[in-house]
Amino acid sequence: MNTIENQFKQLRLQGMYITWKALMETRQHHELSFAEGLEVLLQAEAQDRTNRRFERLTKTARFRYQATIAELNFNTSRGINTSQITELATGGYLAKGESVLITGSTGCGKSFLASALGHQACSQGSKVLYFNTQKLLMQTKMSRLDGSFLKFFEKLAKANLLILDDFGLSHLDKQQQMDLMEIIEDRHGQSSTIIASQLPVGSWYEIIGEATIADAILDRLVHTSHRIELKGESLRKKL
Template sequence: MNTKTLEQMKQLRLFGMHRAFESSLAPESINYTSDELIAYLTQSEWDDRQNRKIDRLTKSAHFRYNAVIEAIDYDPSRVLDKNQIQRFASCDFIKNNQNILITGSTGAGKSYMASAIGHQACSLGYKVVYYNANKLFTLLKTAKADGSYLKMISKLEKQDLLILDDFGLKALDNINRHALMEIIEDRHGKRSTIIASQLPVEAWHKMIGEQTIADAILDRLVHTAHRIDIKGESMRKKLKK
């Protein structure tokens, strides 16, 4: 009878429940009452599905780093507000459709921090996608050529959190400028965006170009955003030392 039950659980894809029930049959297992056993099996299935969901969300985000907020370095030279960053762990900024702008020199740890916040969002069930900004703009140009542009823009709009890394390494041309405007306009007030850049925010207007469009993008992106400016020496050099 137990063998048949285990097989039916597997066929119903109740994998968490299957493992829990199988372990409960071992001689050394706890002698559960019927209601305790039901609670144990239900909780095991719930945990298994949640873990698989987090794993699926994390893989589909394509993060640059396998990063966690707990591993962020708060060395005084970096001038980081630990309380501010730990508040991001609750992901209330996503609930409130707010943005985060992370700036700092090369190797300062911007990508790691953005990835850490993204991983935390995935663990709470949010849909996240991570892109190098230049690669995203290249993909969007290709999408325009093959007719999949609107589908890709729609996919970006549906993400709870969009992370754009290495933003501003190249000045935007007219096509990329309008693509960025469309992305930011679609997400404004509805979704959250994290942007990591070597350029200080004050230099973004010139990098975007075309005053009217730059004004519109920055008005939607910057004024109500949380800002982190990382100081100190390169973390890559520090790790080598």
């Protein structure tokens, strides 16, 4: 028996190893045929790999909140359309490279919703990155200074879903405009982007600043986007 357990370990079949030990300890292996036992072990290994991948993806994403779709408040007065969220939860927008634009006042749950959609994407095997917009643009600036910008921009482009939170808290300077344009251009029609902002989309032109660049960025984001406008008073106040 130890030989089998050692082989599971050597082959890094963690799910099989744990389930095999459980079957041995409970002596349930006597009740299973060879085919049934093999199926149990294979299912356990598949589930273990899925769980470990999900853990890696969520750790890499660095979400602001550990949120799930099931935890969302679907009160219609908040502006959340249950059908729309259900559709987004299927991940269809990810396959099409579509954007999700979430707007609403401070504390109304934009970041929580963005995090929940991100977690759902991770559970479906998608690579997700979550950033505060200003911190992201600060990182792009630093990456240009230390020469790592190509690698950093490639990392952003490879993410199946990029979440930009707190967009529009300050106006963008020329380099930030160009960096944001490059990020959005790399993702256009290929990968999805979620943007959460206190400001309505119509105000984003002013925040971006340069009309030509603003037109180019918003043209790539808005036309195929899913729009969610959250309403109601701050959830933080209620808490």
